[in-house]
Amino acid sequence: MAAPNPILVLDQIAKSFGDTVALHPTDLAIEKGEFIALMGPSGCGKTTTLRLIAGLDYASAGRMLMWGADDITATPPWKRDMPMVWQSYALFPFLSVRENVEFGLKQKRRLVSRDRRTRALEWLDKLGIADLAERSIHQLSGGQRQRVAIARALALQPEILLLDEPLSALDANRRLHMQSELKRLHSELGITFLYVTHNQSEAFAMADRVVILSDGRVQQIGAPKEVYRAPANRFVAEFVGANTILDGTMTSSGKVETPMGTFGIARGTPPAAHAGASLLVPADRVALSGGASGAANEVTGEILTEEFTGSFVTIMLRLSDGTEMKVQKQQSEIDGLDLTPGARICASWPAEVGYVLPRDSGAGHRVSN
Amino acid sequence: MTAAGTDRILGGFTILVFLFILAPMVSIIVFSFNAERYPSLPWGGFSLEWYRAVLTDDTVRRGLGRSLRVAAVVSVIATFIGFATAYVDYRFRFTGKLGFLALATLPPTVPVLILGLAMLSFFSLIDLVGTLTGVIAGHVVLCSPFAMALIRMRLAEMSPDLEGAAWNLGATRWATMRSVVLPFCKPAIFSALAITAAVSFDEFMIAWFVSGLNETLPVRILAMLQGQVSPRINAIGSIVFVITITLVFVAQVLTTRKSDKETR
């Protein structure tokens, strides 16, 4: 499973605030040099986990180990070497940009002031804002403050960098730009990045592995591609993929029987015969046609909405039992189809893309290799 | 009645009320330059006689000196206590916090007369009556809530992530206090120093009960009030006004200027 001696191990780490459980006992092993993303909807426990790792909150149970040996569970945050890039940037308003970047260096007291200054300016240069060094932070734009926050953390040359939704305050354009910069920094520096976000595309674009959380529990850990193609449970399927979920029952012949028809499946974890099953149909593998095409896995429905999202179109259909189906097509693929709301349409998909899960697979945790 | 009409009436009334509020201060300052002994109309001519008389009066000079010394010590101690209390309110949660805050902030709601009597009696047990130390002790009790309020308002503007960021970058809680919290609160701290000095400087009741023969200036003024009307009081009053107004002005400037300059 995990390679020997990961840089950080969470062993049954849990956190409660009074009677509320923010994080259920959790195991996680983080490898040196990897870019790992903690993701999930708000309230899922990702920020709690990050704060526990940073030492800003005290774990209610469990152990935290660095390099497999150092128990840092009770170490105060100022003794841990895991600088964080905050969502609010948390820059010190009474210090200049350079002084902000020097702050951590000053606390560690390992460099003389001239060397601190040099190091700070080096990192500001790496982040492309060396000319702002003597400015007050009030004069900076959001994107510039972001870079100061990153420089401030990296100036300490840590082994682990923590990032708490650092891009959430940026507009879409800048966000994409920063995403590639962060990825570049990661590969250049070779240090471990621990990244928290609720934005799925962000995590998938940058991370080597993702950890998906919901309601304080880990739902799945794995590389983005695997998680996308083989979600461990219904929650993950809904969260990461553009999938339609058709609920039905498993037949004894290994197919899923639903009110819209019986469909063959090729992948997933089939439940026992006659048990409840959910069939996942990826939105981008569905073909649309005006009339029945006679394909094996086909349903009919009526158009609900048609949405342009830049490069592709998202179409919602309503099927006979009320289930809403999501279909994503390129604009070119749907020319000639009648997509006015209420129009009848047929949707079909090849059997090999159908993915089945047991119907009640909400709170499970399944790790893929 | 038009909106403009009511505006004018309200505005006029407001000006009248302000005239009422400011009349005493204006009249004191104006009549302190009046050559005529009795502060009334008609005007007797411009004169600095009363200032000369007051500034050469030994009891006044000693009183002024004591008041300034007391105010200086009180402002430092009260600001320290006020800062500590404000920080506790900002950072910590614990059982009994409400009681603690009540103990720290209730003094201004108790009539000064009663505080004076209580302190006189209690201090007589611990030998603080007739000393400036006793006055200082009493004044700090009265003044620290003002410092606490000013600094607490400033702390409310501090992003809750700032201390966490400092810890995360390697600063212990003491180092964070030194390098983050105190610098951030600097304008409010200076403001608190000025306000507490002003409150202590003008305080007469506690001083009257506790200071005994070591009169502060307001106690001297009180003694003079019990005598006849004297034009010297106008001069002393003006000096006292100018000192207090300067302190309050400095405090107000410090409180408003910094927060205008900063965006979030």
Place this chain on the structure above:
Amino acid sequence: MSETSPPRRRPRIDGFAAFWVAPALLWNGLFFLAPLAFLVWMTFWVVRNYRLTPDFVFSNWERMLTRGFFWDGFVYTMQIGAATALVASLLAFPVAYYLAFRARPSARRLAIFLLITPFFTSYLVRVYAWIVILAQEGVINAVLGGLGIPAISMLSTSFATMIGYLTLCLPLVILIQFFALSNVDRDLVGASHNLGCGPVRTVLTVVIPSARIGLILAAAFAFILSFGDYISPVFLGGSSPPTMSILIVDQTKSGNNWPRAAVVAVVMIVTLITVLFSALALAYSRGRART
């Protein structure tokens, strides 16, 4: 100490936190709480042979509470305190309203500066100014004399005492009312106008109820300040009729009977606490059903 403290290996006492709690706790415990507690205890002491002696008797209470002059003083102090609270609130309201709703921002800033400043300047000296202004030979009578009107005797009256009380509390009352009115939801006012309510009715039925808490608090402060004041009743009111504060000073400075003075003081404290709690209860009660 709590979830918000940085995590530590749970020590018994958090030294850092204790350091910051200690100053107010110790200083106010010793110099505020202890004196007040002693004040209450002292009401049971006696003065024997001109010396303050520990004891536990009710004679001081009995003596003060059976005296006519004590209750006359109590009633008068309550009356003039309540009257001041009312007058101050009525005078302050138009001003606070104007500043909150109608004045330009620059005028507002200036007004607040002009309110805060006298609040911190010497009350003693300002009362002296009134002594002089209101005197027989003072400015007002000089002006009246110039107009051929005979002089009015204004000092040594309750009117003069109230002038002094207003000088003491009016700036604070205006400020508190101003903050309360500033926090009234402007949308409510707009909606009221939109539904046809005239400005005056809007003020009475929307603005005042919304600002209720602040308005009541302002009146309570006016009462507390006046109730406990000594300077105005003595120097402007001529000490007649005497207020409770005058009784206290008399018993202390002239009578040298601190226990009896303490009795008056304790009665004042209890009265003020009762008034304050009643005011808060009134302020925060739900009142009549909302329409």
